[in-house]
Amino acid sequence: MYAEIIQRISMTLLLLVVTSSPSATLNTIMAGSSLSSVPGTVTRVAAVVGGDAQLPCDARPPQRNDSLLLVVWYRDDNPVYSYDTRVPGPTAHWSEEAMSERARWLGSPTSALLVRSVEARDRAIYRCRVDFQVSPTRNYRIALDVIELPSKPVIFDEFGKEIDGVAGPYSEGGSFRLTCSVNGGNPTPRVQWLQGDAVLATLGAGEARDGPRSLTLEVHNATRAQLSAAYTCTADNTLLAAPQRASVRVELYLRPLSVEILSREQPLSVGRVAEVGCVTSGARPPALITWRLGGRVLSSDSEQRHSENGNETQSVLRLTPLKEYNGQILTCRAEHPKLNHSAIESKLLLNIYYVPVTTMLLGAKMNPNDIEEGDDVYFGCEVDANPPAYKVVWEHNGIQLQHNPSNGVILTGNNNLALRNVSRLQAGKYTCTASNVEGDGKSPPLSLQIVYRPLCRKREVRLIGAALQEAASVLCEVDAFPAPDTFEWTLNNSAGSIKVDPERFTTEGKEGRSVLSYTPVSDADYGSLSCRATNLAGQQVAPCIYTLLPATTPDPPTNCTVYNLTHDSLDLTCVTGYDGGLHCIYVAEVWANEGLVTNSTNSAAVWSLRRLGAKRQLTIVVYASNARGRSEHITFTVETAPRLSPRTEAQEAWEVSWALGGVLGAALTVAVVLCLALITTRLRQRARDYEVTVPSSKIQKASLPKRNSPHPPDDRNPDLIPLSKGVAECPPEPPPYAAVAASPEKSSSSAHSLAHHSHSPSTPLSPHSQYPDSQSESGKTHNGTLRSHREVVTTRTPLLAGHQESCV
Ligand SMILES: *[C@@H]1O[C@H](CO)[C@@H](O)[C@H](O)[C@H]1NC(C)=O
Ligand SMILES: *[C@@H]1O[C@H](CO)[C@@H](O)[C@H](O)[C@H]1NC(C)=O
Ligand SMILES: *[C@@H]1O[C@H](CO)[C@@H](O)[C@H](O)[C@H]1NC(C)=O
Ligand SMILES: *[C@@H]1O[C@H](CO)[C@@H](O)[C@H](O)[C@H]1NC(C)=O
Ligand SMILES: *[C@@H]1O[C@H](CO)[C@@H](O)[C@H](O)[C@H]1NC(C)=O
Ligand SMILES: *[C@@H]1O[C@H](CO)[C@@H](O)[C@H](O)[C@H]1NC(C)=O
Ligand SMILES: *[C@@H]1O[C@H](CO)[C@@H](O)[C@H](O)[C@H]1NC(C)=O
Ligand SMILES: *[C@@H]1O[C@H](CO)[C@@H](O)[C@H](O)[C@H]1NC(C)=O
Ligand SMILES: *[C@@H]1O[C@H](CO)[C@@H](O)[C@H](O)[C@H]1NC(C)=O
Secondary structure, three states, rough: HHHHHHHHHOOOOOOOOOOOOOOOOOOOOOOOOOOOOOOOOOEEEEEEEOOOOOOOOOOOOOOOOEEEEEEEEEEEEEEEEEEOOOOOOOOHHOOOHOOOOOOOEEEOOOOHHHHOOHHHHOOOOEEEEEEEEEOOOOEEEEEEEEEEOOOOEEEEEOOOOOOOOOEEEOOOOOOEEEEEEOEEEEEEEEEEEEEEEEEEEEEEOOOOOOEEEEEEEEEEEOOOOOOEEEEEEEEEOOOOOOEEEEEHHHHHHHEEOEEEEEOOOOEEOOOEEEEOOOOOOOOEEEEEEEEOOOEEOOOEEEEEEEEEOOOOEEEEEOOOOOOOOOOOOEEEEEEOOOOOOOEEEEEEOOEEEEEHHHHHHHHOEEEEEEOOOOEEEEEEEEEEEEEEEEEEEEOOEEOOOOOOOHHOEEOOOOEEEEOOOOHHHEEEEEEEEEEEEOOEEEEEOOOOOOEEEEEEEEOOOEEEOOOOOOOOOEEEEEEEEEOOOOOEEEEEEEEEEEEHHHHEOOOEEOOOEEEEEEEEEEEEHHHEEEEEEEOOOOOOOOOOOEEEEEOOOOOOEEEEEEEEEOOOOOEEEEEEOOOOOOOOEEEEEEOOOOOEEEEEEEOEEEEEEEEOOOOOOOEEEEEEEEOOOEEEOOEEEEEEOOOOOOOOHHHHHHHHHHHHHHHHHHHHHHHHHHHHHHHHHHHHHHHHHHHOOOOHHHHHHHHHHOOOOOOOHHHOOOHHOOOOHHHHHHOOOOOOOHHHHHHOOOOOOOOOOEHHHEEOOOOOOOOOOOOOOHHHHHOOOOOOOOOOOOOOOOOOHHHHHHHHHHHH
């Protein structure tokens, strides 16, 4: 069995005999053995120093009728002990000084000389002479071998250092040497190395020289089996005493035996922290675990734990995966810091999922700066994704493209997009988006530029009003790619077609526009202007055309629509007409029976009218105005919605002011009534005197039936002049045309109704407002939609006329 162990541990033992003492071959007899001494022969007796020795000597009388007389012991013919039977008492024994206390004759039945505390000098051949009374004397020769035990072995390592208990540490696979040294011993001791009961090396008693005996144990290729085993050195030279022994244990550095990455919960996701464990065992002291990724050491974020017996080490790596880690190899390496080539590794191929990374490419043969309308354009979408993308979506300016071969949009399975016969509208930013379980990855946009000739930004013919000797600026705006380089202006008039001097217009190529400053000097300078731009792709095909007209008053707004009508507000928008060729403002006046409610001016025909009051019958007058004057008016009535509760504070405040106004109005009315009563009385007196009648205007009469004014229109009397101190103090006067425009029967109570011609709220109001002023003045039909209206209409505001009539 031990042979097996030795074989397994592959140990090579080498025995070195260094010293020995002169040999002595002895037939050793155990002290105290049976009486075997025979006269004439030498009987050998061995004894250990300090122990007892019995030197046998048969003192039994050979015959019955005989008896012992005297026993004498000689050493080298010198008597050292005697026993005389003839002397009574203790004096029968005598011993030489050196033996005095230690020697004692033991009579029957032992019949031997007992020597206690044997000393080295006791080694000798002793003679025992026995005298009987009758029988002849006998002699025995006994050789006493005194055995000196060797000293306790001492173990040294290869550096000559005495080892007490533990040797090493040594490296696994390395070699070490232990030397056992034994001093003394007579006869020369046998020295042995043992592991357990197995003898590893022996220095025999025969192999001897002078000096201390030492035996060296040399172990090559040390294995972990050596770790637990104790090595013992023994020295012995007699069976009479137990061998001397000394033991050592060997401490070994052990390389790790196994390493394994534990958590393999793949795939991992980019950015989501994953814990990866690694366990190693077998190293002593515990192994050092390091993590590597693609050859790079990951230093941070791992912790090591050792098992209780130090055999096993675990490391947990907190790994935040990056996209780049995909396909790389994560290595867990366990190594022993003190042992060369001790590292062992466990590898894990990383499978990292990530959001697709996409890149858009223009077809290889395409020049991105030279794509014209009608060309075919190809795009590729490069997708880098794990897991592979399950779909790829294309977008043009944020709008998803659908496969539509009839429209020339072709999406192919291998992430390609083809646009057949592109138009300039297909220019813009293209992106592709690939999706997988991790999310959607959108590519940076790729701008597709399509070269096309300039095009007018506004298609319709524009009207430009210009007064004689006044500079008018004409703006020509074109769309083009690339931006136009040059512009060309042409004037077409009765005289023919003339190119305009380039000094008279600007060329702002980047903005795609040119501004011509044009001053008509005579009537012949009116006509049509055309503007053409030229860019890389060529000259504009259809020019932008402007009709140059003499400046005039604007056309009135048409097609007015009221919306968002509430108890207090309304929004109003109208379609604007020709602005007369000049900057134009748009005015909306809101009138109630009491007078002007609000007057709103705007640069566009859009108004937000507020603070109108609930459930009021309002007349709205709309007109345009420019430097040349005002347009005709459009008039219509609107009734605001009834109040809805709860009321807001602002509304209440507004009401209070109206209420106050009402009270004041009432007071004023009373005063006026009194005043009138007085005047009327006088007038009647005078009328009676002078027979004068008060004519009332036709317009005023027409408005009478619809009025709900506190003051009947009849009350307006030229004779009121003394009481009125200005327009403001005139009794509230609704514009006369309002009355005409709003026909009482058709004015519904619907909040949304526009009373004029009983149009529905959204129905445009006809520009043919039949207010008396315009009819009376020109009798013309004003067509609000007619853009080329050139008449200079000098319509007076009927309102003013009303005021003048009433107050002047
Ligand atoms: C023994 O000795 C005694 C006297 O000493 C003698 O009388 C006797 O006869 C002897 N016997 C033998 C058998 O010799
Ligand atoms: C150590 O042992 C191994 C196998 O047990 C063997 O292959 C190797 O040769 C040995 N080395 C030495 C130096 O004996
Ligand atoms: C140490 O680990 C090795 C390998 O796993 C095993 O064979 C051995 O028994 C372990 N020793 C102890 C003391 O646990
Ligand atoms: C380990 O390697 C180092 C350098 O390579 C060397 O100096 C050392 O002696 C080696 N140790 C062992 C035990 O082989
Ligand atoms: C290209 O498109 C234009 C309109 O965008 C069309 O008029 C023309 O016929 C198309 N050409 C071809 C070859 O389909
Ligand atoms: C300018 O006049 C010419 C003839 O004089 C005519 O052929 C051309 O169409 C006119 N252009 C414009 C824009 O009116
Ligand atoms: C008036 O507006 C309506 C709707 O907004 C539109 O359909 C109609 O053509 C417009 N009429 C004119 C003369 O602009
Ligand atoms: C007026 O109506 C328009 C839609 O017609 C709406 O967008 C707007 O918010 C409204 N304004 C108010 C103040 O209600
Ligand atoms: C309304 O405002 C316009 C422009 O501000 C002004 O011309 C007009 O006279 C005002 N109307 C009234 C009735 O005050």
